[in-house]
Amino acid sequence: MTALLFTNARIVDGTAPERGAPMDVLVEAGRIREVAPKITSAAAETVDLGGRTLMPGLIDAHVHTIACLADLGANAKLPDSLVTVRAMKLMGEMLMRGFTTVRDVGGADHGLKVAAAEGFFPAPRLNISGKALSQTGGHCDFRGPYDDRETIKTGFALGALGRVCDGVPEMRKAAREEIKGGAQFIKIMANGGVASPTDPIHFLGFAREELLAVVEEAENAGTYVSAHLYTDAAIRRAVECGVHSLEHCNLIQAETAKFAAAQGAIAVPTLVTYDKLSSEGAAMGFPANSVAKIDSVRLAGMESIAIMREAGLPMAYGSDLLGQMHRHQSEEFVLRGQVMPAHEVIAAATFIAARLLRMEGQIGCIAPGAFADLVVVDGDPLADLALLTHQGRHMPIILQGGAFVKRTALN
Numbered sequence: 113m114t115a116l117l118f119t120n121a122r123i124v125d126g127t128a129p130e131r132g133a134p135m136d137v138l139v140e141a142g143r144i145r146e147v148a149p150k151i152t153s154a155a156a157e158t159v160d161l162g163g164r165t166l167m168p169g170l171i172d173a174h175v176h177t178i179a180c181l182a183d184l185g186a187n188a189k190l191p192d193s194l195v196t197v198r199a200m201k202l203m204g205e206m207l208m209r210g211f212t213t214v215r216d217v218g219g220a221d222h223g224l225k226v227a228a229a230e231g232f233f234p235a236p237r238l239n240i241s242g243k244a245l246s247q248t249g250g251h252c253d254f255r256g257p258y259d260d261r262e263t264i265k266t267g268f269a270l271g272a273l274g275r276v277c278d279g280v281p282e283m284r285k286a287a288r289e290e291i292k293g294g295a296q297f298i299k300i301m302a303n304g305g306v307a308s309p310t311d312p313i314h315f316l317g318f319a320r321e322e323l324l325a326v327v328e329e330a331e332n333a334g335t336y337v338s339a340h341l342y343t344d345a346a347i348r349r350a351v352e353c354g355v356h357s358l359e360h361c362n363l364i365q366a367e368t369a370k371f372a373a374a375q376g377a378i379a380v381p382t383l384v385t386y387d388k389l390s391s392e393g394a395a396m397g398f399p400a401n402s403v404a405k406i407d408s409v410r411l412a413g414m415e416s417i418a419i420m421r422e423a424g425l426p427m428a429y430g431s432d433l434l435g436q437m438h439r440h441q442s443e444e445f446v447l448r449g450q451v452m453p454a455h456e457v458i459a460a461a462t463f464i465a466a467r468l469l470r471m472e473g474q475i476g477c478i479a480p481g482a483f484a485d486l487v488v489v490d491g492d493p494l495a496d497l498a499l500l501t502h503q504g505r506h507m508p509i510i511l512q513g514g515a516f517v518k519r520t521a522l523n
């Protein structure tokens with residue numbers, strides 16, 4: 113792998129409200145070696161960025177790479193071969209939007225992670241939970257009210273976001289099986305959901321003792337629990353039980369947000385999925401009973417961002433899109449930009465997400481020792497977050513682990 117020297121780069125990494133002064137960035141053996149105002153290297157190929165923006169590769173902390181259909185019940189019934197190929201396509205498209213790392217919070221297995229890392233297909237670095245854990249009738253139980261067939265206990269389809277388990281012993285075993293299978297954290301469904309048929313938004317998922325048990329299992333394995341959550345009561349209960357990664361949080365209130373911040377939790381709002389489910393969901397095959405639930409969480413979403421910001425609760429970037437709606441992945445930047453400063457929005461997809469993935473210093477930053485995951489942007493995203501949208505149109509160069517995954521001539 114040739115060494116690369118990017119010169120005249122204006123760095124935007126979410127730590128400052130303005131672009132940095134022009135810098136040089138030296139990349140060797142897949143990593144960033146040096147960042148300084150002037151670097152000389154005889155061995156490296158020089159790429160003069162001419163004052164363009166240089167960002168760390170973006171991180172999306174809430175995706176479902178296997179959700180090729182908006183109807184998640186139908187998605188779980190697809191053959192694994194089809195889901196695999198479609199997931200590789202979805203992941204390639206994520207990478208071309210500048211997302212060099214994604215955290216899969218339900219569905220992707222270790223095989224998909226290895227395939228992504230092998231590099232035969234363009235794909236982001238994958239951080240996975242394996243199958244999400246749901247109670248009977250919870251957010252991953254798609255059987256519906258008149259279907260009492262036993263849920264599958266082993267050999268889960270790749271297209272299934274999650275698995276059903278009930279009671280402390282099953283919960284512990286499921287968590288252990290996911291960790292054995294390569295899960296890097298545990299995802300649970302601790303509140304009702306929009307996409308599932310029999311759990312209204314206000315339902316609490318799992319008993320307190322089940323939450324405590326799964327948190328203990330995750331911590332025993334040196335990791336953490338991420339929970340699907342909407343209501344204030346569900347979020348508070350989850351944080352009290354030690355849940356660390358709080359997904360969605362649309363209906364959070366100030367006191368709970370402050371409590372979560374004090375506990376060191378990180379929230380992962382996903383405004384864009386409700387926005388798109390509302391405008392496109394029905395046409396994309398999202399079931400009618402689920403469409404009816406969207407507005408109960410969508411309308412409070414923007415307000416939740418302001419509440420969490422005010423409370424000092426860190427927020428990582430999440431999109432949570434399904435099926436053909438994946439193409440809107442970058443629009444979360446623009447939605448959040450309506451209620452918070454651009455550099456804080458970008459921080460969600462750089463160092464805050466890196467902290468959540470426990471990869472601080474490795475990804476989400478432009479610093480010596482980090483992976484050379486880099487995105488060149490034409491223009492200043494701090495002035496216009498929409499430059500990060502349009503399927504990477506304003507990103508002439510995308511680098512992952514020191515290798516070009518996209519390289520357009522700079523002029």
Ligand SMILES: [Zn+2]
Nearest residue numbers: 174176217432
């Ligand atoms: Zn999700």
